[in-house]
Amino acid sequence: MSSLDSVIAAETRLSEVDGVQGRLVICGHSLDDLAGRLSYEAVLALLLGDLVSDSEVSIRAELAQARLRAFEEVSRLDADLVSLSVTEALRALMARLPDGEDKSAALLQIAAPAVFVPAIVRAKAGQKPIPPHAGRAHAEDMVAMLGGAHPGAEQVRALDTYLVTVSDHGLNASTFTARVVASTRAGYASAVLAALGALKGPLHGGAxxxxxxxxxxxxxxxxxxxxxxxxxxxxxxxxxxxxxxxxxxxxxxxxxxxxxxxxxxxxxxxxxxxxxxxxxxxxxxxxxxxxxxxxxxxxxxxxxxxxxxxxLGFPRDAFTGVFAAGRVGGWIAHAQEQIETGRLIRPQSRYVGPKAA
Structure with a gap:
């Protein structure tokens, strides 16, 4: 059965994975020039282009407001959800967010995993979720919502580096899933939810x-x-x-x-x-x-x-959710790019079953 390894399924300005040279390029910048040097918000400005402001300061403020909005859904984190795995509880909370193809819908999808994952981890430990703070940067707020104390500078830089590093990586399984769903014009929430489902599989995000x-x-x-x-x-x-x-x-x-x-x-x-x-x-x-x-x-x-x-204090069963908090920027960027083409993704298959009588 074909795994589509050699099939070009999209043209993208977002990232290039050079497996031979061991190089990752995101929006024209090598990973060496981004990781540890630029914030996640700055990389979002590169990935999302015209969908958001090109100002890192503006994105930081808008993303902070989106985290506050996402935290309103944490009240729905009941005992049934807490009994699930972190990834399954994250998926359930993400499913409650409104759909759409505008800037506010995009930012809410990007903000939500950073809010939901720490809240779920704390709830599973019998602790009260910590609300986000509008004055913090994205990575800083995520660390603070997990541990409850003001994080150190290197803790923040470490998580920021991680979010940037995993923000996009070509047409991997979850990103391709996001593009397929986006091509139907279902909306960003639907695309991210589908991508999260693909990420849950152990062959993609569970190692x-x-x-x-x-x-x-x-x-x-x-x-x-x-x-x-x-x-x-x-x-x-x-x-x-x-x-x-x-x-x-x-x-x-x-x-x-x-x-x-x-x-x-x-x-x-x-x-x-x-x-x-x-x-x-x-x-x-x-x-x-x-x-x-x-x-x-x-x-x-x-x-x-x-x-x-x-x-940084994340338990092992939260790792996939933290990965999603970084990769969601790429998912939204690819969904946006697919929407701009206006093309429904509809590949062909080769029938190998029995012939009709």
Whole structure:
């Protein structure tokens, strides 16, 4: 069955994924020039173009107001929703937002995951959700709504770097889903909800949590080589290594590793945890090159995503929701781009069933 790998399904100005060179370009800027340097709001200005103001300050203020609006839905976070997984509860709250194709609808969709995920995490822990603050930047407010205290500068920078890094990445499964739904003119809410459903699948957005399970099982740097070697001997996949597109190292891994190292230097994470992760990465890459020399299996975005989000206080079952809080900017941008073409996405299929009598 065809996986559509070589099919060009859209022309886009939003992002280019160069799997051979290991390069990600977003709106004409390499990831190296964006991650850790520009805020999420500034990258939204690049992605959304004419849909929003091109002023980072204006987007920050408008997105803050959208977070306040999204928080009104948190009152619907009842016991039944809290009993669900974070991703399923997020999907249920997102489904309550109004649909539309205008600026306010777009900003509300972008703001909502940053509000809903911390609220759901706190509710599941028996804590009261914390309302957003209109005077904060997006990443800063998300960290504050999770922990309840004013976040440190490196915590904010780490989350901002993460949101920017995952904001867009070509025509992946969830983004393509968003474009298909947007092409029907169903509205931004419908497109984002469908994309979130695609992201929920373990083959797309569910791998960062198992990276931490692997680190926990390894335990110490000295145990990294024997544990990983035994896992490979059993035919197991090493979580956080290899990517469908990249034939070399995932550039997003380097962006997040840098953010993690800065966070560690500022005292924002356990240094022994970082040392363990670096030992596991080093030994895993050496073993993979030795045992699978014909397969390019380099560090991917999930490896350092897991460590960064753990250091910021997000539980493992919230990782997919935090990913959605970053990728939603790309989903909306692709939906907008698809709407502008006015074309319904309607591919053909090849019938391989039995012939009619």
């Amino acid at each position: 960062p949590g198992p990276v931490l399970d692997m680190l926990d099982a390894v335990g110490t740097p000295d145990n990294a080589n024997p544990w990983l070697a035994e896992a490979l001997a059993r035919g197991e996949r090493l979580m956080g290594f290899g990517h469908r597109i990249y034939r070399v190292r995932d550039p997003r891994a380097d962006a997040l590793k840098g953010a993690l190292q800065r966070l560690g230097a500022a005292g924002g994470m356990d240094p022994t945890r970082l040392a363990l992760a670096e030992a596991v990465e080093r030994e895993a890459l050496a073993l993979l090159r030795q045992k699978k020399p014909d397969r390019p299996l380099e560090t991917n975005v999930e490896f350092f995503t897991a460590l960064l989000l753990e250091a």
